[in-house]
Amino acid sequence: xxxxxxxxxxxxxxxxxxxxxxxxxxxxxxxxxxxxxxxxxxxxxxxxxxxxxxxxxxxxxxxxxxxxxxxxxxxxxxxxxxxxxxxxxxxxxxxxxxxxxxxxxxxxxxxxxxxxxxxxxxxxxxxxxxxxxxxxxxxxxxxxxxxxxxxxxxxxxxxxxxxxxxxxxxxxxxxxxxxxxxxxxxxxxxxxxxxxxxxxxxxxxxxxxxxxxxxxxxxxxxxxxxxxxxxxxxxxxxxxxxxxxxxxxxxxxxxxxxxxxxxxxxxxxxxxxxxxxx
Amino acid sequence: xxxxxxxxxxxxxxxxxxxxxxxxxxxxxxxxxxxxxxxxxxxxxxxxxxxxxxxxxxxxxxxxxxxxxxxxxxxxxxxxxxxxxxxxxxxxxxxxxxxxxxxxxxxxxxxxxxxxxxxxxxxxxxxxxxxxxxxxxxxxxxxxxxxxxxxxxxxxxxxxxxxxxxxxxxxxxxxxxxxxxxxxxxxxxxxxxxxxxxxxxxxxxxxxxxxxxxxxxxxxxxxxxxxxxxxxxxxxxxxxxxxxxxxxxxxxxxxxxxxxxxxxxxxxxxxxxxxxxxxxxxxxxxxxxxxxxxxxxxxxxxxxxxxxxxxxx
Numbered sequence: 001x002x003x004x005x006x007x008x009x010x011x012x013x014x015x016x017x018x019x020x021x022x023x024x025x026x027x028x029x030x031x032x033x034x035x036x037x038x039x040x041x042x043x044x045x046x047x048x049x050x051x052x053x054x055x056x057x058x059x060x061x062x063x064x065x066x067x068x069x070x071x072x073x074x075x076x077x078x079x080x081x082x083x084x085x086x087x088x089x090x091x092x093x094x095x096x097x098x099x100x101x102x103x104x105x106x107x108x109x110x111x112x113x114x115x116x117x118x119x120x121x122x123x124x125x126x127x128x129x130x131x132x133x134x135x136x137x138x139x140x141x142x143x144x145x146x147x148x149x150x151x152x153x154x155x156x157x158x159x160x161x162x163x164x165x166x167x168x169x170x171x172x173x174x175x176x177x178x179x180x181x182x183x184x185x186x187x188x189x190x191x192x193x194x195x196x197x198x199x200x201x202x203x204x205x206x207x208x209x210x211x212x213x214x215x216x217x218x219x220x221x222x223x224x225x226x227x228x229x230x231x232x233x234x235x236x237x238x239x240x241x242x243x244x245x246x247x248x249x250x251x252x253x254x255x256x257x258x259x260x261x262x263x264x265x266x267x268x269x270x271x272x273x274x275x276x277x278x
Numbered sequence: 279x280x281x282x283x284x285x286x287x288x289x290x291x292x293x294x295x296x297x298x299x300x301x302x303x304x305x306x307x308x309x310x311x312x313x314x315x316x317x318x319x320x321x322x323x324x325x326x327x328x329x330x331x332x333x334x335x336x337x338x339x340x341x342x343x344x345x346x347x348x349x350x351x352x353x354x355x356x357x358x359x360x361x362x363x364x365x366x367x368x369x370x371x372x373x374x375x376x377x378x379x380x381x382x383x384x385x386x387x388x389x390x391x392x393x394x395x396x397x398x399x400x401x402x403x404x405x406x407x408x409x410x411x412x413x414x415x416x417x418x419x420x421x422x423x424x425x426x427x428x429x430x431x432x433x434x435x436x437x438x439x440x441x442x443x444x445x446x447x448x449x450x451x452x453x454x455x456x457x458x459x460x461x462x463x464x465x466x467x468x469x470x471x472x473x474x475x476x477x478x479x480x481x482x483x484x485x486x487x488x489x490x491x492x493x494x495x496x497x498x499x500x501x502x503x504x505x506x507x508x509x510x511x512x513x514x515x516x517x518x519x520x521x522x523x524x525x526x527x528x529x530x531x532x533x534x535x536x537x538x539x540x541x542x543x544x545x546x547x548x549x550x551x552x553x554x555x556x557x558x559x560x561x562x563x564x565x566x567x568x569x570x571x572x573x574x575x576x577x578x579x580x581x582x583x584x585x586x587x588x589x590x591x
Contacts, residue, residue, distance in 0.1 A: 061289045112372045115360075116369070132363055134356070141434075144294075241568070247430050251373075251424070261446040262417050264443075265319070265446040266416045269453075
C-alpha cells in the first residue's frame with residue numbers, strides 16, 4: 001500500500017546543488033548517525049591511481065576523497081572544477097553536489113531482491129533489512145545509479161535508509177539536519193517539487209542556463225526519484241546517468257523471450273529423438 | 279596535481295557498480311544449470327525411447343549439475359548460511375527468486391531420479407521424478423538469461439533479446455555434449471543432434487548479440503571482443519565450433535564422441551565466463567551508460583516538445 005492510499009505524504013529529499021558549499025557535513029553526519037564503517041584498504045573509499053596520493057588517502061579528484069556512493073558511503077559530495085563561462089567569475093566554475101540513494105518510485109533493487117530484504121517503507125522510501133539480506137548481490141548491478149553495494153567482510157548489501165530510524169519518528173534525516181545551507185531539504189515530496197520548480201525558475205532568470213531538475217519528473221524511467229536534485233550542469237558531469245530506466249520495465253518482455261527459448265529447447269530435444277539414425 | 283576536469287563523466291569513474299557476482303561461481307552456476315536442464319529432458323526421452331545409457335548419463339548430469347549449481351550459488355552469497363531466505367518469498371519481479379523456486383524442486387527431482395538409477399530401487403518413482411525434472415529443465419536452462427539481462431549493466435540489458443537464445447543454445451550444446459561423453463554410440467544419436475543444434479544456436483545468437491550491440495552508441499559490443507571476456511569468447515567459439523562439427527561427424531566413434539562432448543562442455547562454460555567478464559567491463563565504462571542514454575534523450579527531444587527536465591542548450 002502506497003503512502004497516498006494511506007493518506008500520508010510521500011517523504012523525500014530535495015538536494016539543491018546551487019547552494020552546496022562542499023563542507024561534507026552531510027557525509028560526516030550520515031557516517032556518525034548510521035554507524036557506517038570506514039572503507040577498508042589504504043586508498044580509503046575509492047579507486048586511487050597515483051600511489052603517492054593513494055598512500056595519503058587522497059583521490060586526486062579536487063576536494064573529493066570519497067569517490068562515489070557505496071556500501072560504506074551513503075552521502076557523497078562531488079567536486080567539479082569546470083571552466084568558468086564568464087572570465088569575470090574567475091578561472092573556475094565550482095560545481096559541488098551531495099549525492100544520495102534516489103529512493104526511486106520504481107526501484108530496481110527492490111524489484112530484483114529475491115529474499116524480500118529490500119522493502120518500501122510507509123514513507124515510500126526504500127530500505128534494506130540487514131537481518132534478512134543474504135548478500136546475493138542482485139541489487140548491485142540492478143541499480144541504474146550505482147548506489148547500493150555489498151560491504152566487503154560483511155557480505156550484505158547496504159545503502160542509505162533515508163534515516164528510517166529517525167524519519168519514522170518524525171525526525172529529519174541526519175544529513176539534512178547537518179546541512180548548513182539547506183542544500184539538502186527533507187519533507188513531503190509534493191512540497192519539495194514546488195520548492196524546486198520555484199528555485200529553478202529563479203536560477204534560469206539569473207542566467208544559469210544549464211540549471212535543471214534531475215529525478216523530479218514522475219514520468220521518467222524510474223517513475224521519479226524520492227530524492228531528487230537541482231543541478232547546474234548535465235547529470236553525467238556529476239557522475240549521474242542522464243536517462244536512467246528501471247530494468248524491470250522490460251521484465252515482462254524478457255520473461256516472454258525466455259519462455260519462448262525454453263519451449264524451443266524442449267522442442268529441439270524432442271526433435272532430436274525423431275528421425276535420423278539411432 | 280589535480281587533473282583537468284573531464285566533461286561528459288565524473289573523472290572517468292564508473293556510474294554503475296561492478297557486479298559483485300564472483301568468478302568462477304556464477305559462470306559455473308549458469309553452465310551447470312544449462313547442462314542439467316537439457317540433460318533432464320534428454321534422460322526422460324531416452325527412457326521413453328529405450329536408450330538406457332543416454333538415460334543413465336542424462337540423469338547423472340541433471341543431478342550433478344543441479345548440485346554443482348546449488349553449491350556455486352550458495353558459495354557466491356555474501357551470507358551463505360542465509361541461503362534459505364531465498365525461499366521465504368515468491369517474487370516474479372526477481373529472476374533470482376523465480377530461479378531458486380525452479381532450481382530447488384528440479385534438484386530434488388533430478389536427485390531422486392539419479393538415486394533410483396544408481397540403486398535400482400523404485401524405478402517407477404525414478405521415472406516419475408525424471409519426468410518432473412524434465413518438465414522444469416528447459417526453464418532452468420533459460421531463466422538465467424533473464425537473471426543477467428534484468429540489470430542496469432548495458433552489455434547485459436541491451437542484449438536482452440539475444441541472451442535467451444545464447445543461453446539455451448549454450449545449454450543444449452553442454453547437455454548434448456555431456457550425453458556424447460556418457461552414452462554409448464548405440465544410444466548417442468539424439469545427444470549428437472541436440473549438441474549440434476545447440477552449438478549452431480549458441481554461435482549464431484552470439485553473433486546476433488554483437489551485431490545488435492554494435493548498432494548502439496558507446497561501443498558496447500567491444501566488451502565481448504576484447505580483454506578477458508574477448509579471450510573467453512574466442513575460446514568458446516573455437517571449442518563450440520569444433521565440438522559441433524565433431525558431434526555430427528564423430529558420433530559413431532566412442533573416442534570421437536567423448537572428445538566432441540568435452541569440447542562442447544568447455545565451449546559452453548567459456549561462453550558463460552565471457553558473459554560475466556563482459557558485464558564487469560561494461561559496468562566499469564561510464565560511456566556505456568552515457569552514450570546510449572544520451573541518444574535516447576536526443577531522440578525523445580526531437581520527437582516531443584521539451585518537457586520539464588529537458589536540458590537547455
